[in-house]
Amino acid sequence: MDGSVELPPDRRALDGLGRNHSLHTALADLVDNSIDAEASHVLIRFVRKDGRLRGLYVVDNGKGMSAARINVAMTLGGRREYSEKDLGSFGIGLKAASFSNAKLVTVLSCAAGHAPVGRRLEADPNKRGFHCDVVAEAFAKSELSRRWGIPWSGTGTIVRWDEVFGFPVTDDPTRVEEFITRSMTEIINHLGLTLHRVIEEGRIEIFLDVEDVDHELVGPRSRVDAINPFGYARTGKAGYPKNLVARHGDLQVVFKCHIWPPRSRILEFNLAKGAEKHQGLFFYRRGRLLQAGGSWDGVSVAVRERQLARVEVDIDGLPPGLLAMNPEKSRVQVGPDFAPLAASAVADDGATFADYLTDAEERFRESRKRRRARKSMIPPGKGFAPQLKRAIRDEIPMQDHQAPITMRWTRFDRAHRDDFFRVDRADRVLWLNERFRPPAKSGRRGSNDASLLKSLLYLLMEQAFTGEYLGVRDRDNIELWQEILSMAAKVDVGE
Numbered sequence: 001m002d003g004s005v006e007l008p009p010d011r012r013a014l015d016g017l018g019r020n021h022s023l024h025t026a027l028a029d030l031v032d033n034s035i036d037a038e039a040s041h042v043l044i045r046f047v048r049k050d051g052r053l054r055g056l057y058v059v060d061n062g063k064g065m066s067a068a069r070i071n072v073a074m075t076l077g078g079r080r081e082y083s084e085k086d087l088g089s090f091g092i093g094l095k096a097a098s099f100s101n102a103k104l105v106t107v108l109s110c111a112a113g114h115a116p117v118g119r120r121l122e123a124d125p126n127k128r129g130f131h132c133d134v135v136a137e138a139f140a141k142s143e144l145s146r147r148w149g150i151p152w153s154g155t156g157t158i159v160r161w162d163e164v165f166g167f168p169v170t171d172d173p174t175r176v177e178e179f180i181t182r183s184m185t186e187i188i189n190h191l192g193l194t195l196h197r198v199i200e201e202g203r204i205e206i207f208l209d210v211e212d213v214d215h216e217l218v219g220p221r222s223r224v225d226a227i228n229p230f231g232y233a234r235t236g237k238a239g240y241p242k243n244l245v246a247r248h249g250d251l252q253v254v255f256k257c258h259i260w261p262p263r264s265r266i267l268e269f270n271l272a273k274g275a276e277k278h279q280g281l282f283f284y285r286r287g288r289l290l291q292a293g294g295s296w297d298g299v300s301v302a303v304r305e306r307q308l309a310r311v312e313v314d315i316d317g318l319p320p321g322l323l324a325m326n327p328e329k330s331r332v333q334v335g336p337d338f339a340p341l342a343a344s345a346v347a348d349d350g351a352t353f354a355d356y357l358t359d360a361e362e363r364f365r366e367s368r369k370r371r372r373a374r375k376s377m378i379p380p381g382k383g384f385a386p387q388l389k390r391a392i393r394d395e396i397p398m399q400d401h402q403a404p405i406t407m408r409w410t411r412f413d414r415a416h417r418d419d420f421f422r423v424d425r426a427d428r429v430l431w432l433n434e435r436f437r438p439p440a441k442s443g444r445r446g447s448n449d450a451s452l453l454k455s456l457l458y459l460l461m462e463q464a465f466t467g468e469y470l471g472v473r474d475r476d477n478i479e480l481w482q483e484i485l486s487m488a489a490k491v492d493v494g495e
């Protein structure tokens with residue numbers, strides 16, 4: 001050798017960073033940092049000035065950073081010691097997430113026993129080197145002491161983006177509003193899904209709002225609720241979920257195979273893009289969802305008939321050669337050994353992946369056949385809880401051209417004091433006797449109460465509302481039910 005030369009990376013190396021990020025995946029990466037910092041609350045705030053969207057804040061009440069820490073944080077590839085459960089790993093998340101969406105990122109932070117600190121990085125390819133501006137302490141302090149509406153005990157971090165690329169370059173209120181609504185929905189769905197386990201455990205609460213700087217107004221806040229892609233009420237097939245286990249050297253890989261009940265309308269099943277798009281493998285790392293199905297990664301192929309099949313896989317401790325996440329944490333890359341490994345997985349009862357997929361497909365086909373053969377019914381209307389209505393619609397073809405059946409409680413007059421129900425065919429109302437109304441479990445009694453009772457009555461009496469006339473037999477049936485239900489209700493109220 002004749003010596004050495006220093007070869008700092010070209011600034012343009014930054015351009016490629018986080019190229020696969022969108023606004024919501026980038027924000028998820030920032031929220032990951034907040035979770036690693038043990039924040040209990042995170043606020044994502046859009047900033048609007050002169051009618052235009054100008055910037056975005058992510059504020060958390062985590063441990064914060066000292067001056068030394070924040071320098072590492074702003075360094076590309078600046079790593080720290082990671083614990084078993086940390087979501088961070090490459091030391092590029094903050095930078096990649098920020099520069100894939102904005103030209104300027106400012107980080108302000110305060111750790112216990114340290115003064116507030118602030119740094120600002122600009123992604124300007126014409127600027128030489130990797131200079132980082134130091135924010136005045138007074139500014140950091142004033143920003144950190146604003147009322148962000150999250151519990152605050154002196155420590156926390158603010159990440160602020162300015163000159164965000166994706167924001168509309170207009171002050172047209174309709175377009176700005178449209179953009180905000182669409183982005184917020186995307187963010188809420190994405191965070192609710194990727195972080196559903198963390199949210200369900202109560203480790204973090206995430207809010208979104210919009211600040212209008214000119215009018216010093218902050219709009220109503222929305223909360224991110226967990227969206228569990230395995231959150232069905234009842235398994236689609238008995239015996240599932242089933243664990244298929246494969247061995248990889250000394251390691252065990254567990255495939256938790258689920259079969260969804262057919263035709264669910266809930267978001268947990270449809271996940272914004274539709275059920276068919278979300279069959280396949282769901283990979284989790286440290287409780288965070290990295291991949292929400294969409295592929296079988298060589299284990300099988302995605303087809304319509306497999307739409308009820310979803311497999312949960314925790315990749316913690318597995319070697320990167322087998323499975324590795326991309327830097328945006330939005331996808332998992334599988335190695336060549338992965339598909340053969342999955343094929344070797346078996347359950348306690350000897351079932352394999354092929355058996356599982358067959359079961360899922362059969363369930364799908366059979367449900368389609370069965371539903372076609374089912375007689376259509378008048379839809380349920382007011383008085384039914386929304387989930388109940390969805391469940392009924394999932395199972396029964398609906399006569400949507402018909403006025404729905406309403407169920408309501410009311411006081412019956414003296415002459416009918418002992419009746420349990422009254423059929424009002426003209427207005428499609430099934431009146432229920434208030435006197436026999438079951439007490440509410442949780443204080444307030446809403447009009448959508450008594451789901452169990454109402455669904456039974458709906459299934460039993462829907463026919464009483466169809467057709468022009470009631471036959472003799474129908475009328476006799478109604479009398480019979482009236483008799484028995486009235487007695488049952490009396491027994492229940494203790495008369």
Ligand SMILES: Nc1ncnc2c1ncn2[C@@H]1O[C@H](COP(=O)(O)OP(=O)(O)O)[C@@H](O)[C@H]1O
Binds near residue numbers: 037064069079088
């Ligand atoms: N909200 C935050 N609160 C506390 N520390 C943070 C926060 N965001 C980033 N950091 C610090 O910055 C470092 C770099 O973050 P990042 O670029 O996302 O890489 P990684 O998360 O992979 O370490 C983190 O390891 C952490 O020490």
Ligand SMILES: [Mg+2]
Binds near residue numbers: 029032033
């Ligand atoms: Mg990170």
